Amino acid sequence: EIVMTQSPAILSVSPGERATLSCRASSSVGSYVAWYQQKPGQAPRLLIYAASARATGIPARFSGSGSGTEFTLTISSLQSEDFAVYYCQQYNNWPPITFGPGTKVDIK
Amino acid sequence: EVQMVQSGAEVKTPGESLKISCKGSGYIFTNYWIGWVRQMPGRGLEWMGIIFPRDSDTRYSPSFQGHVTISADKSINTAYLQWSSLKASDTAMYYCARGPCGSTTCYFDYWGQGSLVTVSS
Numbered sequence: 001e002i003v004m005t006q007s008p009a010i011l012s013v014s015p016g017e018r019a020t021l022s023c024r025a026s027s028s029v030g031s032y033v034a035w036y037q038q039k040p041g042q043a044p045r046l047l048i049y050a051a052s053a054r055a056t057g058i059p060a061r062f063s064g065s066g067s068g069t070e071f072t073l074t075i076s077s078l079q080s081e082d083f084a085v086y087y088c089q090q091y092n093n094w095p096p097i098t099f100g101p102g103t104k105v106d107i108k
Numbered sequence: 109e110v111q112m113v114q115s116g117a118e119v120k121t122p123g124e125s126l127k128i129s130c131k132g133s134g135y136i137f138t139n140y141w142i143g144w145v146r147q148m149p150g151r152g153l154e155w156m157g158i159i160f161p162r163d164s165d166t167r168y169s170p171s172f173q174g175h176v177t178i179s180a181d182k183s184i185n186t187a188y189l190q191w192s193s194l195k196a197s198d199t200a201m202y203y204c205a206r207g208p209c210g211s212t213t214c215y216f217d218y219w220g221q222g223s224l225v226t227v228s229s
Contacts, residue, residue, distance in 0.1 A: 001170070034215035036153075043203055043219040044145075044153065055217060087153055091214040095167040097143070097155040 002026050002090055004100035012108040013078050021103045023071040023088035032092040035064055035073045038102075039084045047086075048073065075105075083107055110134040112204055112220035119226045120194050127190035128223045130204030138162035141207035142187040143216055144178060148200045158207060158214070159187055194227045201225075 003026040013019045023033065031051040036044040046055040048064035051071060061076040075082055088100040115129040130142060143158040157168040161180040168178070180187040187204060202223045205216035 032213065036216075038153075043222055044205075044216075045219070046215060046217050049215045049217075050213070089153075089155075089215060091209075094209070094214045095158070096169050097158075097214055099145075099153040099155065102152045 006100040014108045019075040021073040025069045029090040029092035114220040114223045117224040137185040141209040145203045
Protein backbone atom coordinates (compact mmCIF):
# COMPACT_ATOMS: atom_id res chain seq x y z
CA GLU A 1 0.00 0.00 0.00
CA ILE A 2 1.26 3.45 -0.88
CA VAL A 3 1.82 5.67 2.17
CA MET A 4 1.32 9.41 1.87
CA THR A 5 3.15 11.81 4.15
CA GLN A 6 2.56 15.55 4.48
CA SER A 7 4.72 18.35 5.77
CA PRO A 8 4.67 20.38 7.81
CA ALA A 9 2.03 19.12 10.20
CA ILE A 10 1.18 22.70 11.11
CA LEU A 11 1.90 25.76 8.98
CA SER A 12 1.49 29.20 10.52
CA VAL A 13 0.92 31.89 7.92
CA SER A 14 -0.19 35.52 7.99
CA PRO A 15 -3.15 36.59 5.85
CA GLY A 16 -1.99 37.66 2.40
CA GLU A 17 1.14 35.51 2.54
CA ARG A 18 1.92 32.50 0.35
CA ALA A 19 1.51 28.99 1.76
CA THR A 20 3.31 25.95 0.38
CA LEU A 21 2.19 22.50 1.51
CA SER A 22 4.07 19.33 0.65
CA CYS A 23 2.92 15.77 0.08
CA ARG A 24 5.15 12.78 -0.55
CA ALA A 25 4.25 9.29 -1.75
CA SER A 26 6.17 6.19 -0.65
CA SER A 27 6.41 5.14 -4.32
CA SER A 28 5.53 6.75 -7.61
CA VAL A 29 1.87 7.61 -8.14
CA GLY A 30 2.27 9.44 -11.45
CA SER A 31 -0.03 12.44 -11.38
CA TYR A 32 -2.83 10.64 -9.56
CA VAL A 33 -3.08 12.97 -6.58
CA ALA A 34 -5.95 15.05 -5.27
CA TRP A 35 -6.03 17.72 -2.58
CA TYR A 36 -8.90 18.48 -0.19
CA GLN A 37 -9.66 21.27 2.25
CA GLN A 38 -11.52 20.59 5.50
CA LYS A 39 -12.75 23.27 7.88
CA PRO A 40 -13.86 22.46 11.43
CA GLY A 41 -17.26 20.80 11.53
CA GLN A 42 -17.45 20.52 7.74
CA ALA A 43 -16.98 17.81 5.17
CA PRO A 44 -13.85 17.83 3.02
CA ARG A 45 -13.97 19.82 -0.22
CA LEU A 46 -12.12 18.85 -3.38
CA LEU A 47 -9.60 21.49 -4.47
CA ILE A 48 -7.26 19.81 -6.94
CA TYR A 49 -7.26 16.52 -8.88
CA ALA A 50 -4.75 14.98 -11.27
CA ALA A 51 -2.05 16.84 -9.32
CA SER A 52 -2.74 20.23 -10.92
CA ALA A 53 -6.34 20.51 -12.18
CA ARG A 54 -8.53 22.84 -10.14
CA ALA A 55 -11.96 21.50 -9.25
CA THR A 56 -15.09 23.38 -10.22
CA GLY A 57 -15.45 26.69 -8.40
CA ILE A 58 -12.03 26.64 -6.76
CA PRO A 59 -10.30 30.05 -6.78
CA ALA A 60 -7.19 30.53 -8.88
CA ARG A 61 -5.08 31.24 -5.77
CA PHE A 62 -5.03 27.47 -5.22
CA SER A 63 -2.60 25.58 -7.43
CA GLY A 64 -1.13 22.10 -7.42
CA SER A 65 2.04 20.72 -8.91
CA GLY A 66 4.27 17.68 -8.90
CA SER A 67 4.46 14.14 -10.21
CA GLY A 68 5.96 10.84 -9.19
CA THR A 69 6.48 11.03 -5.44
CA GLU A 70 6.61 14.78 -4.67
CA PHE A 71 3.59 17.07 -4.76
CA THR A 72 2.86 20.63 -3.69
CA LEU A 73 -0.27 22.63 -2.97
CA THR A 74 0.29 26.38 -3.11
CA ILE A 75 -2.07 29.05 -1.86
CA SER A 76 -0.76 32.23 -3.41
CA SER A 77 -2.27 34.76 -1.00
CA LEU A 78 -4.01 33.37 2.06
CA GLN A 79 -7.50 34.61 2.76
CA SER A 80 -9.21 34.27 6.14
CA GLU A 81 -11.42 31.48 4.79
CA ASP A 82 -8.37 29.40 3.80
CA PHE A 83 -7.34 28.55 7.35
CA ALA A 84 -8.17 24.84 7.49
CA VAL A 85 -6.69 21.36 7.29
CA TYR A 86 -5.48 20.17 3.89
CA TYR A 87 -5.21 16.52 2.86
CA CYS A 88 -3.57 14.93 -0.15
CA GLN A 89 -4.89 11.66 -1.57
CA GLN A 90 -3.40 9.22 -4.08
CA TYR A 91 -5.37 7.01 -6.41
CA ASN A 92 -2.72 5.39 -8.59
CA ASN A 93 -3.69 1.81 -9.43
CA TRP A 94 -6.61 2.05 -7.03
CA PRO A 95 -7.73 0.33 -4.87
CA PRO A 96 -6.57 1.08 -2.34
CA ILE A 97 -6.96 4.82 -2.08
CA THR A 98 -4.87 6.50 0.60
CA PHE A 99 -4.88 9.92 2.25
CA GLY A 100 -2.05 11.82 3.84
CA PRO A 101 -2.27 12.77 7.54
CA GLY A 102 -3.05 16.41 6.77
CA THR A 103 -1.47 19.84 7.19
CA LYS A 104 -3.19 22.38 9.38
CA VAL A 105 -2.85 25.95 8.14
CA ASP A 106 -3.40 28.38 10.96
CA ILE A 107 -3.10 32.09 11.53
CA LYS A 108 0.34 33.41 12.43
CA GLU B 109 -27.22 20.68 -8.21
CA VAL B 110 -25.35 17.60 -7.04
CA GLN B 111 -26.12 16.67 -3.44
CA MET B 112 -25.10 13.80 -1.20
CA VAL B 113 -27.39 13.62 1.82
CA GLN B 114 -26.54 11.26 4.66
CA SER B 115 -28.64 9.83 7.45
CA GLY B 116 -28.48 11.37 10.90
CA ALA B 117 -26.40 10.81 13.98
CA GLU B 118 -26.60 7.46 15.73
CA VAL B 119 -25.87 6.40 19.31
CA LYS B 120 -25.42 2.67 19.76
CA THR B 121 -24.11 0.22 22.32
CA PRO B 122 -21.32 -2.27 21.56
CA GLY B 123 -22.55 -5.36 19.74
CA GLU B 124 -25.46 -3.64 18.04
CA SER B 125 -25.87 -3.52 14.28
CA LEU B 126 -26.18 -0.35 12.22
CA LYS B 127 -26.82 0.72 8.65
CA ILE B 128 -26.28 4.34 7.57
CA SER B 129 -27.30 5.78 4.25
CA CYS B 130 -26.23 8.25 1.59
CA LYS B 131 -28.65 9.51 -1.06
CA GLY B 132 -27.33 11.09 -4.22
CA SER B 133 -29.32 13.59 -6.28
CA GLY B 134 -28.79 16.03 -9.12
CA TYR B 135 -26.83 13.58 -11.28
CA ILE B 136 -27.14 10.14 -12.85
CA PHE B 137 -26.57 7.94 -9.80
CA THR B 138 -25.46 4.88 -11.75
CA ASN B 139 -22.69 6.74 -13.59
CA TYR B 140 -20.52 7.40 -10.54
CA TRP B 141 -18.92 5.42 -7.74
CA ILE B 142 -19.78 6.17 -4.09
CA GLY B 143 -16.96 6.01 -1.57
CA TRP B 144 -17.02 5.89 2.23
CA VAL B 145 -14.45 7.66 4.40
CA ARG B 146 -13.96 7.44 8.16
CA GLN B 147 -12.76 10.26 10.36
CA MET B 148 -12.16 9.36 13.99
CA PRO B 149 -12.34 12.19 16.54
CA GLY B 150 -9.51 14.65 15.98
CA ARG B 151 -7.96 12.46 13.31
CA GLY B 152 -7.47 12.37 9.54
CA LEU B 153 -9.36 10.78 6.66
CA GLU B 154 -9.35 7.03 6.05
CA TRP B 155 -10.73 5.44 2.90
CA MET B 156 -12.98 2.49 3.75
CA GLY B 157 -14.33 1.29 0.44
CA ILE B 158 -16.28 2.13 -2.67
CA ILE B 159 -19.22 0.86 -4.71
CA PHE B 160 -20.40 1.31 -8.29
CA PRO B 161 -24.21 1.33 -7.97
CA ARG B 162 -24.85 0.27 -11.56
CA ASP B 163 -23.56 -3.26 -10.95
CA SER B 164 -22.72 -3.18 -7.21
CA ASP B 165 -19.01 -3.71 -7.91
CA THR B 166 -17.51 -3.11 -4.47
CA ARG B 167 -13.90 -2.66 -3.34
CA TYR B 168 -12.70 -2.47 0.26
CA SER B 169 -9.66 -1.12 2.01
CA PRO B 170 -7.76 -4.04 3.56
CA SER B 171 -8.15 -2.24 6.90
CA PHE B 172 -11.95 -2.44 6.72
CA GLN B 173 -12.56 -5.63 4.73
CA GLY B 174 -14.69 -7.98 6.81
CA HIS B 175 -15.60 -5.29 9.34
CA VAL B 176 -18.16 -3.35 7.29
CA THR B 177 -20.43 -3.97 4.33
CA ILE B 178 -21.06 -1.47 1.56
CA SER B 179 -24.15 -1.77 -0.60
CA ALA B 180 -26.39 0.30 -2.84
CA ASP B 181 -29.98 0.42 -4.05
CA LYS B 182 -29.95 2.11 -7.45
CA SER B 183 -33.75 2.24 -7.56
CA ILE B 184 -33.67 4.88 -4.82
CA ASN B 185 -30.24 6.41 -5.52
CA THR B 186 -28.92 5.38 -2.13
CA ALA B 187 -25.71 3.78 -0.88
CA TYR B 188 -25.25 2.17 2.52
CA LEU B 189 -22.55 1.38 5.05
CA GLN B 190 -23.36 -1.24 7.65
CA TRP B 191 -21.93 -2.99 10.66
CA SER B 192 -23.17 -6.28 12.13
CA SER B 193 -21.55 -5.80 15.53
CA LEU B 194 -20.33 -2.35 16.52
CA LYS B 195 -17.32 -1.68 18.74
CA ALA B 196 -16.44 1.40 20.72
CA SER B 197 -13.59 1.95 18.27
CA ASP B 198 -16.16 2.48 15.49
CA THR B 199 -17.02 5.84 17.03
CA ALA B 200 -16.32 8.33 14.25
CA MET B 201 -17.75 10.59 11.61
CA TYR B 202 -18.47 8.73 8.39
CA TYR B 203 -18.61 10.53 5.05
CA CYS B 204 -19.89 9.35 1.72
CA ALA B 205 -18.60 10.98 -1.42
CA ARG B 206 -19.22 10.77 -5.14
CA GLY B 207 -16.33 9.41 -7.16
CA PRO B 208 -15.91 10.11 -10.88
CA CYS B 209 -13.71 7.03 -10.96
CA GLY B 210 -12.30 5.13 -13.88
CA SER B 211 -9.44 2.78 -14.55
CA THR B 212 -6.89 5.49 -13.80
CA THR B 213 -8.75 7.98 -11.65
CA CYS B 214 -10.62 7.96 -8.37
CA TYR B 215 -11.01 11.12 -6.36
CA PHE B 216 -14.12 12.49 -4.64
CA ASP B 217 -15.82 15.60 -5.96
CA TYR B 218 -19.01 15.89 -3.86
CA TRP B 219 -19.25 14.90 -0.22
CA GLY B 220 -22.10 14.21 2.14
CA GLN B 221 -22.44 16.18 5.36
CA GLY B 222 -21.27 13.23 7.44
CA SER B 223 -23.00 10.77 9.78
CA LEU B 224 -21.72 10.76 13.36
CA VAL B 225 -21.72 7.30 14.90
CA THR B 226 -21.17 7.02 18.65
CA VAL B 227 -20.73 3.59 20.20
CA SER B 228 -20.74 3.55 23.99
CA SER B 229 -21.90 1.32 26.77
